[in-house]
Amino acid sequence: MAGVRLLVGTRKGAFVLTSDEARKSWDVSGPHFAGWEIYHVKGSPIDENRIYASQSSSWFGQQIQRSDDGGKTWQPVDNTFAYDGVPGTHQWYDGTPHPWEFKRVWHIEPSTTEADTVYAGVEDAALFRSNDGGKSWHELPGLRGHGSGAHWQPGAGGMCLHTILIDPSDAKRMFIAISAAGAFRTEDGGESWKPINRGLKSEYIPDPEAEVGHCVHRLAMHPSRPNVLFMQKHWDVMRSDDGGNSWREVSGNLPTDFGFVIDVHAHEPETIYVVPIKSDSEHFPIDGRLQVWRSRTGGEDWEALTNGLPQSNCYVNVLRDAMSIDTLDSCGIYFGTTGGQVYASSDSGDTWAAIVRDLPPVLSVEAQTLR
Amino acid sequence: MIRVVLPAHLKMHANVNGEVMLAVDGPATQKSLLDALETHYPVLRGAIREQGTLKRRAFVRFFACQRDLSHDEPDAPLPDAVASGAQPFLIIGALAGG
Numbered sequence: 001m002a003g004v005r006l007l008v009g010t011r012k013g014a015f016v017l018t019s020d021e022a023r024k025s026w027d028v029s030g031p032h033f034a035g036w037e038i039y040h041v042k043g044s045p046i047d048e049n050r051i052y053a054s055q056s057s058s059w060f061g062q063q064i065q066r067s068d069d070g071g072k073t074w075q076p077v078d079n080t081f082a083y084d085g086v087p088g089t090h091q092w093y094d095g096t097p098h099p100w101e102f103k104r105v106w107h108i109e110p111s112t113t114e115a116d117t118v119y120a121g122v123e124d125a126a127l128f129r130s131n132d133g134g135k136s137w138h139e140l141p142g143l144r145g146h147g148s149g150a151h152w153q154p155g156a157g158g159m160c161l162h163t164i165l166i167d168p169s170d171a172k173r174m175f176i177a178i179s180a181a182g183a184f185r186t187e188d189g190g191e192s193w194k195p196i197n198r199g200l201k202s203e204y205i206p207d208p209e210a211e212v213g214h215c216v217h218r219l220a221m222h223p224s225r226p227n228v229l230f231m232q233k234h235w236d237v238m239r240s241d242d243g244g245n246s247w248r249e250v251s252g253n254l255p256t257d258f259g260f261v262i263d264v265h266a267h268e269p270e271t272i273y274v275v276p277i278k279s280d281s282e283h284f285p286i287d288g289r290l291q292v293w294r295s296r297t298g299g300e301d302w303e304a305l306t307n308g309l310p311q312s313n314c315y316v317n318v319l320r321d322a323m324s325i326d327t328l329d330s331c332g333i334y335f336g337t338t339g340g341q342v343y344a345s346s347d348s349g350d351t352w353a354a355i356v357r358d359l360p361p362v363l364s365v366e367a368q369t370l371r
Numbered sequence: 372m373i374r375v376v377l378p379a380h381l382k383m384h385a386n387v388n389g390e391v392m393l394a395v396d397g398p399a400t401q402k403s404l405l406d407a408l409e410t411h412y413p414v415l416r417g418a419i420r421e422q423g424t425l426k427r428r429a430f431v432r433f434f435a436c437q438r439d440l441s442h443d444e445p446d447a448p449l450p451d452a453v454a455s456g457a458q459p460f461l462i463i464g465a466l467a468g469g
Contacts, residue, residue, distance in 0.1 A: 035380050059430040059464040060380055060418040076384070076414045080422055 004326045005070065005368040006334055007051060008342060009038035012360035014053055016071040019355075021328055023346045026355045032074065033065065037104075040321055041071075043368045044110040044118075052118060052134060054105040062104050064120075066134050077134030081105070081122055084141035090124065091153035100124045100144070107321060109164035113171045121161030125152060125178040127190060140190035148181070148195060148212040155179035155215045155234070156280075162320055163219045167226040175229065175244060180205075180215035183231065185244050196244030202234060218320045220262045222269035230272050230299070232262040232320075237274055239299050250299020255286055261323035265348060266331040270298040273333060273349060275318040283338075284315035292335070294349050308352035309343065316341070321364035328369060336362025373404055373449075374459040381419070381462070385412040390459060399454035401433065402445040419462060434461040 006017040006026075013031030032038075036055045044050040049070045055063040062081065065074040081102045092098035103123045111117035116133040126144050128137045143149075143161075152159060160179055167173035172189040175196070182197040195212050205213045215234035222228065231238040231247065237257050238247040251257035256276045265271035272295050278286050285291060289312065292305040316337035326332035333349050336342045340359040345352045375391040382388070393411065395403040402425075409416050416422060419431055425445075427433070433440040436450045436458050452458040 034383070057380065059378075059428065060384075061421075061428060062417065063384065063414070079417050082423060 003370040007041035007366040009364035010360040014038040056104040084139040123160035125161040152181040177216040182214040199247035222264040252300035260320040266327040283317040324367040326367040336365045430465040
């Protein structure tokens with residue numbers, strides 16, 4: 001029977017929310033890994049029972065957990081993320097050289113073609129891969145080895161590789177994004193990388209149109225159109241129609257174009273969603289009104305979606321990995337907030353309801369469509 | 372046997388209830404104790420000491436016999452009361468602000 005499984009990472013553990021395809025009633029399981037920050041939980045697109053979780057703590061470091069039964073039980077796998085060769089340095093907040101130091105795994109992206117292959121985006125920014133289901137990890141050094149590596153610098157959340165998009169038509173073609181270095185593309189499975197930031201303009205760096213240095217918050221792609229990319233940047237919502245070679249702003253009539261999440265409808269490649277927040281210091285909705293904004297034209301023209309969302313006294317944020325889409329016929333959209341709510345829409349965003357409230361602050365939401 | 376008390380997070384992670392009882396090879400030091408602990412519980416690798424350097428993680432503390440042993444040399448002998456098992460060796464996540 002078809003259904004949806006939501007994998008929710010929070011500041012104090014992971015939760016698994018499960019529903020049938022009606023998506024009206026949800027079972028809540030958790031907290032798993034209670035007391036740990038769960039930055040990301042993601043299932044394999046090849047095996048819906050294979051799930052990975054990034055389990056992190058400032059005290060006790062990084063663990064990676066794997067489930068092979070859809071989140072019922074978990075086993076720790078390898079937690080060694082050693083930079084290849086001599087790590088080198090990047091720019092610190094004050095512009096001085098600072099050694100590359102592993103801190104945590106921000107994002108896990110299982111392969112679309114190999115069941116035991118999985119990628120991990122980490123802080124300090126680097127890309128790692130496992131070819132044995134997480135039992136061992138190795139860095140793909142071509143990314144940091146790009147000549148710009150020494151000039152990367154952390155954003156306010158740290159220098160993290162937070163987005164990994166795999167071209168569904170070519171698994172060797174991938175896009176990644178780093179705060180605050182920018183977006184990069186590989187055509188050879190990660191051996192070599194090209195920065196793809198032309199057209200971005202960021203007023204908070206010395207050269208607003210630099211090759212690298214942009215604080216990209218999130219990238220999104222529709223599987224049917226791998227050359228069309230959408231970006232939520234520190235400010236600005238951007239679009240590329242040529243695989244990142246150039247970008248243009250599509251913020252249009254958004255009330256503010258600061259935010260963290262961006263995602264694409266499962267069946268409509270030009271329908272995209274963002275959650276604007278007031279500013280880079282005021283990480284909450286304008287006037288305390290939580291709104292998802294949808295464009296059916298790939299940007300520029302946006303409409304506010306508010307039915308079922310709090311329209312007063314709501315001062316939560318939605319973090320960059322905390323929105324996700326299911327692929328059921330009537331596309332479901334889900335997001336979690338720093339206030340601990342998980343909202344769902346089963347009608348492309350026209351109406352919303354909280355499917356669970358009062359979780360710990362939500363860091364990530366990933367939807368698995370179960371067949 | 373040396374008695375080790377883990378913090379709650381790591382007890383859960385390693386599926387440990389109560390104290391851990393360890394025998395160490397050679398002299399009882401922080402290093403030999405932690406080597407033995409990680410041998411018995413491989414999931415603790417990287418959680419108490421940094422992988423590679425084996426330095427104590429910045430926010431982890433070691434207490435025993437009402438003393439803070441965090442900054443003792445890893446190869447320095449542990450207190451006799453710890454080595455004999457009379458007092459436990461406490462591994463604690465650092466606290467600030469009470």
